[in-house]
Amino acid sequence: MAKVILHIDLNAFFVRCEELENPSLIGKPVIIGRVGRGGVVSTCSYKAREYGVRSGMPTFQATKLCPQAIIIPGHYSLYSSKSHEFINFVKRYSKIIEQASVDECYVDMTEALKNEKEPIKFIKKMQDSLLKETGLMCSIGVAPTKFLAKMGSDYKKPMGITVIHRKDIPDILYPLPIESFFGIGKKTSPKLRQVGINTIGDLAKRIQNDDEETKHEFGKFYYGIKEWITGYGSDVVETEPWDPKSIGNSTTFKYDTNSFDEIKEYVSSLSKEVSDRAKEANKVGDSVQLVLKDNEFKVINRSKKLAKATNDYDTILTTALILLEKNLGDKPIRLAGVTLQNLIDPAEVVEQMSIFDNFDEIKEECATKLLIAELNRKMKKAVFKTAVESLRDKKYGTE
């Protein structure tokens, strides 16, 4: 039997938090973001959107479109506590909940709505209660899969409720532009439009043709897209709490520079932040990544594996500086970032290490075998090399 999955998306979440603190902002064009070098719009109110302001837009450009906009730097601890309120509210209805980001979650409501005669009315009441109790507005998608629920919550904003059964897919999703398909961004959509795929319906048609050429074009994604678009994608709401796989910190410099010493200062404070946050999260990682963005926005990504997983500041910094030294060229750099990757719990490292408690014994035991293996390899190589040489001699002839 089909499940009932909800995707709940908070509308203009950061702005709403600010409005609740300061009601005089309501109905005004509000932008959350930094002003000055590198400042972009994090999010904005619906009023600001009427002027063409969008997330990710440089703030200077946004103020040109909407000079009267009120610009507020983010108050992230406020948003975080409001986000907790939101999740706790939803948990009262169902424990099967997956937080997808600070302002959205998937909920499996199959059990909760089992005996409900009018489930949509129930969901509407839920939406109203959230507004009444927390002041937060949301859009809700209701569907048998996570993908369809996500598309549904996006369909009508703010305070929308959109139900998408499998049979509704052609009516609701097919007319939408290809960019609105979750996972198709600004690099992929022009390619699709070039081959005549302008809407989700166009994509569905191509996929359902089942021809080999389309399969080849989409490669690995083919069957995933097909499941999503036909309404048979995943309906499993993952209740596991979020477990970070990497912790990173990056910053845009006050001005572009290629001075090693200047960048080193940035890299040390970034490394400190990463180390502190990893310790706070009780995580260790075994790879350090350095990101550099130059003045032409070319990004390079260099990483180095550590001997053992750690969150030690000196190790992170030293590794990052080795990477910096190796990769800093003549180009002025505008941004640097340090990331600790492949995070695990320190307990797992202890387990891994304990395997090697008797390392000396093992080493001794293996030494002979290794030696033989190594000799074998060398001989194999030598034999191979001789063979190749002798062949070459035969072919070309040497003195």
Added chain:
DNA sequence: TCTGGGGTCCTAGGACCC
């Protein structure tokens, strides 16, 4: 005064091993 910062996941090539 041009274009953030936090992440995740996937791919592909080279090294290395058997």
Added chain:
DNA sequence: TCTGGGGTCCTAGGACCC
């Protein structure tokens, strides 16, 4: 005999999302 093949790890880089 005309430079094995399969598996895995490491590294670099790209695309996407919020």
